[in-house]
Amino acid sequence: MVDRANKPKTLSSTPSLPPQASVTFSEDNSRVTAELPTGESVEVLLYGATVLSWKDAAGDEKLWLSEAAKLDGSRAVRGGIPVVFPVFGTAPDHPQTKSLPQHGFARTSRWEFLGKSTSESMVGRAANELTVKLDFGLSSAAPGLDPTAAASWPFKFNLIYSVTLNRESLTTSIVATNDGAAPFDCQVLMHTYLRVKDITTVEITGLANAPYHDKVDAANPSKTQPASGPLTISAETDRVYTPVEDAVTVTEGGKPKFRVTRDNLSNVVVWNPWTEKAQGIADFAPKDGFRQMLCVEPGAVGAWQSVEGGDAFEGAQTITLLD
Template identity: 40%
Template sequence: MPVQNTDTTVVLTHPHNKETSVTILKYGATVYSWKLNSEEQLWLSTAAKLDGSKPVRGGIPLVFPVFGKNETDELLSKLPQHGLARNSTWEFLGQTKENPPTVQFGLNEKIANPELTALWPRSFQLVLTVELGADYLKTGIEVDNTSNTEALKFNWLFHTYLRIEDIEDTMVSNLAGMHLYDQLIKESFVDKHPVITFHQETDCIYSNVDADRNIQVVSRGKQIHTLKRENLPDAVVWNPWVKKSEGMGDFEPKIGYKNMVCVEPGHVHDFIELAPGKKWNASQLLYKDELKYQAIQ
């Protein structure tokens, strides 16, 4: 069967290739496995909690309504880091297409984590769409402000953990010339390096990235992941390296930083403010492509 629905997970298998599949945990609506021809594309900590006790470390956690820990907004500052979407059990809405197999999950303030909605009493409806192609994975989000009176203020981010062979042989390309904020040194500047390389902890937010920039993860001269964004102007590039990995209890093995890089498309450099009754849509597409270097304009 192309779609298997259990109490805790939904598994999609491509109808033309049983070795290509995606697994989504209903808690957080987190994609935690995507296999292409039986080869895993996402990184998942061996200590990740898949029992709904805490957000998943790995895969594609969903960040809403706040990125990081907010310190300025009266309501959003009450929420834990990265908000409430990844801390809530989503409703499986069912299958919408047979080929490519496509399913949807929903979350609103009535079924979201009650401890967190009590801190952030806003009306909203989220619909996540997961589409499994023969050679790609698309995750799309629709945010609906269901309030009749109040604007909805939020961030969105797909916190995507990509599996790689060796971080020191890995580069991220096509962000040259983009404005970034380095969260480690707390400085903003234009990145003039042709590629991003990794030899220490990296935590950078690239803002207002040109819409035609398709970010590529490159290993030893070959692209291994390509990321296309729709209506997501920002991208976070993150690797925790040695010390940060050691300090995270659910990050295992501790040398796992060598086999992952997070490339996270989102809208995080400022807040989206959605008027009552309005909707906002965005998506990320993960696929394989030829190596295509997009230089500084």
């Protein structure tokens, strides 16, 4: 065989794409799990579009979920990140939402999974990070809508809820669009249960000088957080803050643990049921679990958000790991 003088060199292999996130469904299609190639993961229950789990690369859980939480669609999930819409708590004096159950119907409806986006398909900064975004939808015409909602809140709406995971943070965002002609009022909140090791060693900063409504002290509900010193938890706490700063930092044992940043959400609810209240909550388990959890809940609940026909309300939180 004669050698060819201009024999072509061996073709180099086509560069492979970097590893991307994987998205899987549970066998019964009730949950969606996304995992980055580096090990970080998030799990979302379609019932309520509730984030059930968020783990770092080492597999350490960052959210608290009650051991007695109902995950079968029979009631709202106790723990994780439930979505509150269109009312926070109950509002018996508000004409549009007075008939709705506590915290509305978003957390008790089955959402539709709309798809995923990964860093491969994203632009800008996200394209250079390991990122996965899961989108969920709920509308006034959706088959999974809580049946009480249509009768109690007869507005045409469309909700898009996105859960974005990267190596150091988790972002949850919502867009609530009014698809009808009549304006509606709404409140939005991300009811985030953060997992801590010992609530007695936790300090919360970023609330200095913030006015707040104390839901535990009915006789003196209107207060202001002192300018100096962090907030600590040593009893039942249920407060609706209107912070001056955009971010709240949770420190445990003197070490920064979480930073919760808000986008177009003017309020932060800080909640821990403590001993007596936890005993009275049927799906709160273990009963001393309040020692391992802290709710820091960004929301727009201090006032009603009026959404005109064709307009939308948008809000988001980003929880960044600091330890």
